[in-house]
Amino acid sequence: MRGTHRILTTIVALLALQLGSLVAPAYACGCGAMIPTRDQRIGVDREESAVHWDGRTETVVMRFRVHGNASRAAWIMPVPQRADVTLGEPELFDALDRLAAPEQRDRTYFWPRTGDWPFDSGYGDGSAAGAPPPGASGVGVVGRERLGPFDVARLTATDPKALGGWLRAHGFDLPERLTDALQPYVERRWEYVAVRLAPEEENTVLQGELTPLRITFNSTELVYPMRLSRLARSSQSLGLSVLSEHRMEPRSAIGGDAPEVTFAGRIERPDGAVARLAGDRSVHLTVLEQEFPHPERIDDDHHLRTVADTPYRRVEYTDRLLTVAGGIPVWLLTVGGGLLLAALGTLLAVRVARRRPALRPGVRSTA
Template identity: 80%
Template sequence: MRGTHRTTRTPGARTRRVLAVVVALLALQLGSLVAPAYACGCGAMIPSKDQRIGVDREESAVRWDGRTETVVMRFNVHGDAEHAAWIMPVPSRAGVTLGDPALFDALDRLTEPEQRDRFHFWPREGEWPFTEDHGDGVGAPAPGAAPGVGVVGRERLGPFDVARLTATDPGALGGWLRANGFELPERLTGALQPYVDRKWEYVAVRLAPQEEGAVLDGELTPLRITFASPELVYPMRLSRLAGTPQTLGLYVLAEHRMEPRSPIGGDRPEVTFAGRIERPEGAVAALAGDRPVRLTVLEQRFPHPERIDDDHHLRTVADTPYRRVEYTDRLLTVAGGIPVWLLTVGGGALLAAVTALLAVRVVRAGRRRAGTPAGPDAGVRSAA
């Protein structure tokens, strides 16, 4: 007979296992404190030392007319950081202003999924008879530039301290940023080299709440950046510095439907809306103008940010419209809410009863025509 083997754990072994779990949890917590660097789709966002900041969601609306590109960015952040900084490379001299907070809400309304009803015949869970619940359905002066760095301008815009810079040396650019309150990591220097080689310029932003002692939390005021560009490009390369998966949402307003040329190391970009806006209004018109424009909405995930190897270069594709559809499942009814299945089942039973009754009557009528008595004793009397 096969015996049962039991493993006896001593108190010492259990204690060691508990300590191992505690140590692992502490390591995770300490790791999040000593490496508090996060990235967003437009560049690297870094908090002050010993503070943490996370980007819950980054959205950008991009307008390109073939010559000029405007990027409006909105961040939703959390953490305990009083200050944070990020840098965005741009291909030419940039102008920076505050964006309209109403822009993204207006874009969301324009791109809402189409609502359709989808009917089913048989009742499902939550529908009678499976339930009885019928409820109602200030600018700071720019310090002298270090060798290799040019200061185009520096201004205060709401919660943003903005510096517009040129650079011929990534090391000098990193040194200037750290010397002027933009606490960015040393490893950023190497990541900036491709932009220095292409003679791009930079928008460096330091986020600091205007209230004393306040932390960066919630939805930040959008920032609007405009620059000349012969192609529609969205800077992404610096996001390879991120230590956590990234998500990018892009609203692209242009003459035609626009899509990325490649996934640049992320998942395949998903188009969630593509269509023509005949009459832009309000905040959308302030960005795109009041003439008809094509709007394309893109979503993309970067599970492994270190694989990002380029910026997004968008190209014109066929102007095929697309809108997501959300279905509401409803039970098929008629005549003020009577389920069709009930009528069908009830009608079937009634039809069966009527058919049976008619069959009996036909049989009896046939017997009468044949002269056969219909009573139960008819056969006995005939024999007598």
């Protein structure tokens, strides 16, 4: 039952990605389209995607944190070649976060700030395949597996309307605008991974962080499907970790803000979940973030290219008050020392003035 529950939690996450009925601003599932029933909703709080590409084979691993009330829905992902679908490892994303974590540095400041004395008390730190069932012509079922409570189909289609008809005939409520969005993939003869949630228990609702899904297919270029994200009605964000022989970056912004590289560097000895994805040989990790304020402007998939292996790591600073001798603020010593010197100078001037003899009236100084 535990394995079945993990499969259930995995696939439902992928249902929450493309439809305009998202509950909250979502992280873009550029690689798929959510198809829930009409009276249910799923919101995506966070999506993390990791991609490994060795020049021939591409593997996409996705993990989602969701909320909502959906218990019956489906998910579809266009892929350039035939795909294998398995469960991924949650530990992968924690390992990638550690590898790409920003460098931590201290930065000192001289004058006290809020939280430092005398503005506060104390010193602060700063801040199995089967025959196609009836329902639509022009659709081929090249693979079909039952994974616990889910029906996973790998499909071909020569007509997006035929694909939509097949999905509707099998309980998928496919919106017409998604049918139109699939047209470019049909023209390029891509295939599709369709997953239908068929829970063993009625009214199963899943929330929170879900087990990752791992999809592998052949590809002679590194491509991350994004076109279906244009159907979203709220702003989208994409977080993508790329493992490859060299540093990889998108060829264009495809209608969003300019992609930002937050980490780039070579991982000499991958281990654990990273090694099980990318192998135990040296590999280059590139971490990208991108915002799509107007998802309707997305006009293509992300095609990534090799660029110079220039390393980059963000730096996060912790501001600290400059101190010496076990925590004495330097500003206090400086100001206090200046005041002390001024006081000493004044005292010395007074004493010199007192020692100078006073002149009697009518007597001139011979000095």
